[in-house]
Amino acid sequence: MDKTGKNKITLTKLNIMLWAVAVIAVVVLVFGFCHTAKTSSARLEVDDRIDVTPTIITSMKQIGEWEFLSVNDEELVDTIKRGFLRDDKLVRIYYGKLSLGINMHDVSPRWIRQQGDSVLVALPKIELLDKDFIDEARTKAFIETGSWTDADRDSLYHRAYAKMLTRCLTEENIKTARENASLQFGKMLKALGIEKFAISWQE
Amino acid sequence: MMNRLYFNFLIVFAALAVAGCSRKQTPRQQPESVDTIPMLVMQVQKCSRLYTAEYKMHKIITHDDEIRMKGKFLNQDYDVALPMGSRKIAIPIDATVKAYIDLSSFSEKNVRRVGDKIDVTLPDPRIEMTSSRINHGEIRKYVALTRQNFSDKEMAGYEQQGRQAIINDIPQTGIMEMAKESAARVMVPFFVGMGFNEKDITISFRKDFSDNEIKKMIVTASDAERK
Numbered sequence: 001m002d003k004t005g006k007n008k009i010t011l012t013k014l015n016i017m018l019w020a021v022a023v024i025a026v027v028v029l030v031f032g033f034c035h036t037a038k039t040s041s042a043r044l045e046v047d048d049r050i051d052v053t054p055t056i057i058t059s060m061k062q063i064g065e066w067e068f069l070s071v072n073d074e075e076l077v078d079t080i081k082r083g084f085l086r087d088d089k090l091v092r093i094y095y096g097k098l099s100l101g102i103n104m105h106d107v108s109p110r111w112i113r114q115q116g117d118s119v120l121v122a123l124p125k126i127e128l129l130d131k132d133f134i135d136e137a138r139t140k141a142f143i144e145t146g147s148w149t150d151a152d153r154d155s156l157y158h159r160a161y162a163k164m165l166t167r168c169l170t171e172e173n174i175k176t177a178r179e180n181a182s183l184q185f186g187k188m189l190k191a192l193g194i195e196k197f198a199i200s201w202q203e
Numbered sequence: 204m205m206n207r208l209y210f211n212f213l214i215v216f217a218a219l220a221v222a223g224c225s226r227k228q229t230p231r232q233q234p235e236s237v238d239t240i241p242m243l244v245m246q247v248q249k250c251s252r253l254y255t256a257e258y259k260m261h262k263i264i265t266h267d268d269e270i271r272m273k274g275k276f277l278n279q280d281y282d283v284a285l286p287m288g289s290r291k292i293a294i295p296i297d298a299t300v301k302a303y304i305d306l307s308s309f310s311e312k313n314v315r316r317v318g319d320k321i322d323v324t325l326p327d328p329r330i331e332m333t334s335s336r337i338n339h340g341e342i343r344k345y346v347a348l349t350r351q352n353f354s355d356k357e358m359a360g361y362e363q364q365g366r367q368a369i370i371n372d373i374p375q376t377g378i379m380e381m382a383k384e385s386a387a388r389v390m391v392p393f394f395v396g397m398g399f400n401e402k403d404i405t406i407s408f409r410k411d412f413s414d415n416e417i418k419k420m421i422v423t424a425s426d427a428e429r430k
Binding site for chain 1: 298
């Protein structure tokens, strides 16, 4: 074999060696990458918890609201903005509780008195005990398409308020509250050992 | 040779297309209809609750959300805030919390009479958040250009968390003591009117309550719905 032939063989061997090293390097890299990928993880997170902030008591007072009928209500309120291509819609569900009863701060000075062997009770008229009856923080966002402002939400609140008032503050409910008040007062007086009593209502 | 290859390819493609088109039309299953509007309920309940104490509470709910990338690389935990812009919101909320005595279960068992004296043990007070109001005019938001505005659902979620945070703070407010004192103030004239002397009337409660016990006395929305 001549000198050129020997050189060719040496070069071919070198090539094979280089290729082998390259292949091994690639395999090691791929293996290493796979191993790292297996033990690694990545995720995007958005924290949806609120921050810790203080709760402040703005007022405290002694009250005497005697509730005889409790009306829990839910109202579905929606609003639509007509658009060129599509209509935007906002639907929310509001929750509220209307309390019907008597305010003990409105009773007359001698609203309960003894007359002979009987007890006479004169109760003030049944009324809505608290005008703030919607628990707005419980509101459920049901449908929202398009963009809406806080003023739109405020307006929905007022509509839900009016709806609840119409639905719950009815003559029938006031009558039921009145009947229950008479029943409950009678029960209490009996529990205190009073058999003879008369309950009347102030107009 | 190439032409033949193209010809074969076309045949295979056409066959696949025909197969795709002539796929037997299975009757499309009608999606089961689901009522997505939650049942709206008006629940009327007869009761006899004497509300004796009222607290007005205020809270500013704040939320600062930034997108963070969290994970593990080379066995090392990492947590990096991505520079995609942040969003901030502050929602002022006012709530009314009231304490009441449930007198519907009041009976002769609650009354003890010895001569002219009367000793009345009232049922344990209960606490309830009766209303809450979001001050929409005072809501402040910051939304980076790269982020979407806060959705109604997200805001409602923060408000519900804020509501729960107020409820969790109730035991520290001292409303229970005021409720008891006020109940006595309302009930004493009742017994005086019935002919008892004020000095002969004793209004008491079963016991003093710890913060944990007070927590259990808070009537939540789900309790009210269950009733």
